[in-house]
Every structure is written in structure tokens, then in C-alpha cells.
Amino acid sequence: MEYTVQELSRLAGVSTRTLRYYDEIGVLKPARINSSGYRIYGEAEVDKLQQILFYGELDVELRTIKKIMSSDNFDSIAALREHREKLLAERKRLDKLIATIDKTIQSKEGRIIMSDREKFEGFKRELIEENERKYGKEAREKYGDQAVDRSNEKLLNMTPEDYARFEKLSSELMETLKEAFKTGDPAGELAQKAADLHRQWLSFFWDSYTREAHAGLAQMYVDDERFTEYYDKEQPGLAKFLRDAIHIYTGMKK
Amino acid sequence: MEYTVQELSRLAGVSTRTLRYYDEIGVLKPARINSSGYRIYGEAEVDKLQQILFYGELDVELRTIKKIMSSDNFDSIAALREHREKLLAERKRLDKLIATIDKTIQSKEGRIIMSDREKFEGFKRELIEENERKYGKEAREKYGDQAVDRSNEKLLNMTPEDYARFEKLSSELMETLKEAFKTGDPAGELAQKAADLHRQWLSFFWDSYTREAHAGLAQMYVDDERFTEYYDKEQPGLAKFLRDAIHIYTGMKK
DNA sequence: TGTTGACATTGACGTTACGTAAAGGTGTAT
């Protein structure tokens, strides 16, 4: 199959300017030039362009790509295998970025505390492994070993539907809680419904549920002002109210 | 917590030049300038930089980022949620690219046939959905419905260990086959071992194995020159020999 | 106290991978 610039550009999803530039710098020359001076590309050029784009996807400079691919011992299959590995690593990096987003949202809502370092987890491409070691230690000291680890993993592996359910549950919890607060009774029906919603909400993060842990977390909402703020900014006294409701719900009141 | 340019640059993994540039174009101004003219960044700037980097990860131009973030109804949490969605989409794109690599390797080895369009599957960011529809149809017509689909999915979900096993099996198959060829007997022990290895190799792609399908594929190795070439370039006559061995192995001889 | 060395500052020019005209030739379809 032969292609003109435009045809190849459409096939590969690049501009014709790009193809002319690639010709100019010599990274991808057309198979031949026809009688009118048009560039004509063949099968080999299609494959070469694909390789170039793979390299580009990994942010390799064109100059370097040219050097690599014009080397006479260039092994295209070995290169593809390398691309595969790199892309898998890039995918892992994206997972980290998504985990960072999840944590940041939780943090902005006052549900968890986040160090400045954690906020940039996943951005640095080269230093990922080093950070892995450092951060792994820091996090484990702060939150306890698997807690955060597992919870991030859970969020990450959620289907979009699950995630939507999770978000819906979050707002439902807040709404119910505010309604319950108006009644002033943490033992009342609404407050107990809120406590139950909170338990469901937790199940998105926690592997196993115990009433003790639930009650403990509720107490933390009152003790740590960064958590208190999240609930109290909606309605002063809400954190305390939620703690009371949960303590009753879990049967841990006194 | 307060940071100087260098401190923030180390934290976020960007250069100090970048921070000065961001100041210059006004996308990220320091919290204050100290008495010596040094830039000092605070907590709010840390968070803002994080957001900027998230936008950058999605290839949003700094000019646009500035416009978006300086808007007075900018909702940082909503933005984070959007980043999350976009990054998930990007992850899917990477999956496609990896699938494209897998297919390309198979194709270069002559094991499957690949259209030029398929070679660029995953590169075009915007047109992914459109391609999805077009390609989905094209592929299904060519190879039959789930065959390729499922096989790519299988390769994609392989652990690195599985993938290594797969690669090892591939070369083991070729070695055994070449040894067997020397004996000249497709019913012999070595040839039958090769046929068995080929069955194992297939199991990496196929959901269910039938002797009929196995024998059919073997015949195709002889009938379609693009497959023949893969085996015959190692040793002329190898494709035919493998077919004979598999036909005996599957009991489909004659 | 003087000097070293790691930090900071503002210019200012360079670079990569194209985008975007401008000015003009080519091919075929009506």
C-alpha cells in the first residue's frame, strides 16, 4: 500500500506538517518522490512512523529517535518490547497520580491528612522508585501499614459505577446528617441512619469493619481539628453529633 | 510550611526555572517576596502548583490553566474529579497502545496479519471513540468476533511473570521445532513435543482449545504465506513440518 | 574578618517540534 502525505497523516493521526518536518530532519524519509515532486510512503515507512510515534509517546527526542533507529543493529521487535515495558511503567505512574487525586480530594474535604510530599506523588517520572521507598516508610509510620495502601487500591480499582455510588453515598451521608442534626437527637432514627450510611461509606476504604474501629474513628473526628473542620464547616457541632450517633450505633456509648 | 524556589522545586519535581517562569506569566505567584527579593511560597501555592501539574499532565496549556484557575468560581475539588476521569481515559489509551504493541510484535513475527490502521490504534487521543466503532467492525469482520479481542485482553492482563513465561515458551517452541525438523519425522517424539508446546503457546490467546481449531490454524500456516514466512525464514519447510506434526498431534491427519 | 560555597536574583538568547501563512504548481472532475 502506498500513501501520500495526507493519507499517511490521516492514517497515523499526525499533521502533514509533521511528516514534512520528519522528512526535513531525516527521521522519516518517503519511500520515493513521484514525478510531480510528491512524497510517496510505503509499507516500511508506515512501520517506521509507528515506531517513531511509540518513541515519542515516551518523550524521546526526534534527534535521539533518529540516532537509535538509523543504527544498523536496530532491532525493531526488541524496541517494541522495550516500549511495552515503559508503557506499563507509565500506566503505573498514572495509577499513582489517580491515587494522589483521590487522596487530595479526601484531604481537601478534611477527611484525611496529607503531607506536602504526598501531594506530588506520581509526577516525578525518574524518581518514582526512590520516592516509593521513602514515602512507603513515611506513610506506614503515619497511618499504619495497610490502611491507606489498601484504601487507595480499593478506590483505584473501582469501576466508574462504583465510584459514582461512592460519591453519591458521600453526599447522602452529609444530607442525612444535617437533617438529623436539626432533630438534636443522636439516638433518633435519622441520626442512626446517618451512622449507618457512615458505616457503608467506610466500607469503601476498609477491608474489615469492627464496631470498635468505627467508634474510634468517630472519636477522632472530634479530637483532630482537621477532621472536625470538615463536618463543622457545614454545620458547627456536626462532628460531635456524628460521634455521638456513631457511639450509640456501635453500642460503644460509655 | 514555607518554601524557597529550590525547596518547592525539589518537592514537586520541577526546575527552579519552571517556577520563575510560572511567576513571570502569572500562573503561580509566590505568597510573598522576602527582604532580599527571594520568592517565598506557602501552603496555598503548594496546592496550586499541584493543580497546575495535574492540568499539565493532561496537556492543557499554561495560558488556559491560568484562565481556568483564576476564574472566581473555580472549584478545585470538581477540577480534581475531572482530572481523575481524564487520567482514567489516558490509562485506557495506554492499554490500547500496549495492545497495539503486542499485536505489532505478533505481526512482525508473521503470526497474525495487521492492517495499517490497527498499527496506529491508541495514538490518536481525540478520535479514540470514533476509531473504536470503525475498528471494532473491521476487526470483527476479519478475525471473527472475540478471538482477537479476547487474546489482546489476555496479553494485557498478563503479569510480567506470565509475559516472561510466554516469551520463553515462544522461543522454546522454535528451538524444539528446529531440532525436530532435523529428524525429518513429524510423528517423532521431538515433533510431537513441539506440537504440544504450540498448543500451550496457543493457550495464551485462546479461551478454549479444540483439536479442530488447532489443526485448522496449522493448515493456515501453510496456506497463508505471511504465516509461512515466519517459520520458514528460520528454516525452509518448517511451516509445513509443523502443520504435519500438529495434524498428527490432534489426530486430524487425513 | 575575610572568603568560600550554596543559594538567590534578573536578563537574554537558544531549543524542540511543530503551527501557520504565503505563494505557487498538480490532477481530475465537471
Add this chain to the structure above:
DNA sequence: ATACACCTTTACGTAACGTCAATGTCAACA
């Protein structure tokens, strides 16, 4: 014959920094 969608080269524009250069700041050490 002319329209129209192609193609060509030339050339200047651009985004997001990298990379000097020249100079000021500050804590520490001989």
C-alpha cells in the same frame, strides 16, 4: 476552462522551558 482539493518550498511564529551570564545574599568556617 475552471474549480477545487491536493501537493510543493520558504519562512516566520510559538510554547515552555534550558542554559548561560552577571550579580547579590547568607551561613559557616579558617
